């Protein structure tokens with residue numbers, strides 16, 4: 743049994759990096775203009791997010807999530823789910 747095993751490494755390089763759901767996305771606050779890092783996991787499941795600086799709560803919708811996703815896609819990242 744001496745058949746060479748060929749590992750196709752190039753295949754991986756054409757696939758964009760898949761981001762973990764735990765990656766933190768900076769979301770800017772309308773109130774104090776500072777960024778709060780929120781995990782993708784939270785963004786997907788929440789309809790509102792709270793600023794960690796001034797505790798202002800603002801709605802976070804599906805449209806905004808789509809915007810973040812398309813920005814990530816353009817940077818070569820893919821989000822699962």
Ligand SMILES: [Zn+2]
Pocket residue numbers: 771772773774775776793794795796797798
């Ligand atoms: Zn704020």
